[in-house]
Amino acid sequence: MQCESRKITQFLNPWIFALVFLAACTQNSSVNSNRIVVIQPSQGHCQYTIAPANFQTLESYREMRGKVGRVLYSSNNLDRNFDILKTGFGLKPVDTDFVNSGDALMPANLDTLFAASLYFSVEVGYLLAKSIDPAIDLSVVIPNLSDTRIVHHAKRLSNTNNSQKEIFDNAEYLSIARTGLPTLNYFFSYPTQQIKEIPLGLNLGVMNHEFSHLIFQHLFYEPGIKRNLEVGTDKPTLNTLAALDEGLADYFGFLATKDPGYFLCSFPLENRDLSLPKSFSPQVISRIESSSGEYFDSHEGGAVWASIQYEIGQTLGNHQLVGKSLLKLMSNILECPNTVRGNTLNFNFGDLARCHQSILSTNSQAQSVARQIYLKYLGSYGAGL
Numbered sequence: 001m002q003c004e005s006r007k008i009t010q011f012l013n014p015w016i017f018a019l020v021f022l023a024a025c026t027q028n029s030s031v032n033s034n035r036i037v038v039i040q041p042s043q044g045h046c047q048y049t050i051a052p053a054n055f056q057t058l059e060s061y062r063e064m065r066g067k068v069g070r071v072l073y074s075s076n077n078l079d080r081n082f083d084i085l086k087t088g089f090g091l092k093p094v095d096t097d098f099v100n101s102g103d104a105l106m107p108a109n110l111d112t113l114f115a116a117s118l119y120f121s122v123e124v125g126y127l128l129a130k131s132i133d134p135a136i137d138l139s140v141v142i143p144n145l146s147d148t149r150i151v152h153h154a155k156r157l158s159n160t161n162n163s164q165k166e167i168f169d170n171a172e173y174l175s176i177a178r179t180g181l182p183t184l185n186y187f188f189s190y191p192t193q194q195i196k197e198i199p200l201g202l203n204l205g206v207m208n209h210e211f212s213h214l215i216f217q218h219l220f221y222e223p224g225i226k227r228n229l230e231v232g233t234d235k236p237t238l239n240t241l242a243a244l245d246e247g248l249a250d251y252f253g254f255l256a257t258k259d260p261g262y263f264l265c266s267f268p269l270e271n272r273d274l275s276l277p278k279s280f281s282p283q284v285i286s287r288i289e290s291s292s293g294e295y296f297d298s299h300e301g302g303a304v305w306a307s308i309q310y311e312i313g314q315t316l317g318n319h320q321l322v323g324k325s326l327l328k329l330m331s332n333i334l335e336c337p338n339t340v341r342g343n344t345l346n347f348n349f350g351d352l353a354r355c356h357q358s359i360l361s362t363n364s365q366a367q368s369v370a371r372q373i374y375l376k377y378l379g380s381y382g383a384g385l
């Protein structure tokens with residue numbers, strides 16, 4: 001445990017000095033309690049800064065609670081205390097402490113700085129979806145959005161190779177279905193152990209990757225479950241869905257940061273830079289078609305899908321349009337003749353490209369650009385496009 005906190009501290013060291021310095025410059029002028037200093041990206045690849053941000057959905061800064069959720073702390077291991085996870089009760093409020101600094105509130109310790117930055121990243125996701133498509137207000141789509149638990153320093157176990165290990169160096173979105181009650185939404189920011197660069201919970205792109213999983217859950221999975229849709233086996237639908245979820249998430253992480261390489265700020269060696277073209281090669285397709293269950297890495301096909309969307313957006317000079325069409329795709333998969341027949345979903349990435357093109361059909365330039373780019377990277381999935 002000591003080791004983790006030292007590493008986080010190492011990363012935050014320059015900011016601690018900034019905190020002390022700014023706190024020393026405290027002026028008791030009129031403080032705006034919606035203006036809070038957080039860790040956020042500045043211009044350039046992997047450049048982060050500590051600066052005030054204008055919060056738009058906060059109801060209580062002391063409790064870090066608002067329209068998009070509430071930041072909490074897990075002192076117990078949640079998988080050993082599953083009732084906490086199931087009910088959402090038993091997580092502790094983060095003990096926040098602020099000082100006034102100019103017209104903003106300055107976190108007085110690292111936990112408060114981390115908690116405010118976590119809330120900020122989830123708020124960015126909410127506002128981003130709304131700005132891309134004003135018809136989508138996630139607080140309406142998800143009536144219990146404000147009940148979302150944003151867990152700082154989450155303690156959970158992963159099950160790998162039949163052994164349980166505590167999770168480090170990760171972030172996660174988790175939905176818990178509850179009988180007779182709305183689905184409970186969680187974001188987890190796990191402790192940092194190995195990462196020497198940006199901790200996952202402070203990487204705005206990674207947290208918005210996770211936020212995209214929440215959107216997909218509520219625009220696709222929840223309505224699909226309500227309609228009793230089945231996942232067919234004529235095509236690799238289950239693996240395609242998992243990879244699509246990851247690909248959409250990678251793209252929304254980019255939309256939040258404007259940095260196609262945001263993932264590398266935490267994991268420099270991963271092939272997740274959206275600006276590097278990737279294709280559905282025979283090897284990638286074979287893994288989607290034949291891998292089963294825990295052996296399938298959904299991030300690989302997802303990264304290809306995300307790079308395709310990035311290139312469409314770059315070519316059109318309009319990522320807003322691509323983002324809006326992808327939000328529409330999330331719900332349209334449940335209706336598109338290419339992806340659903342009767343009560344059964346059956347599709348591969350070629351069918352998803354067709355469904356996406358039908359959404360873009362109101363804009364002939366966008367449709368044609370998307371078609372060219374899909375043909376370039378879909379491999380055998382592009383046949384007959």
Ligand SMILES: [Zn+2]
Nearest residue numbers: 209213246249
């Ligand atoms: Zn993901």
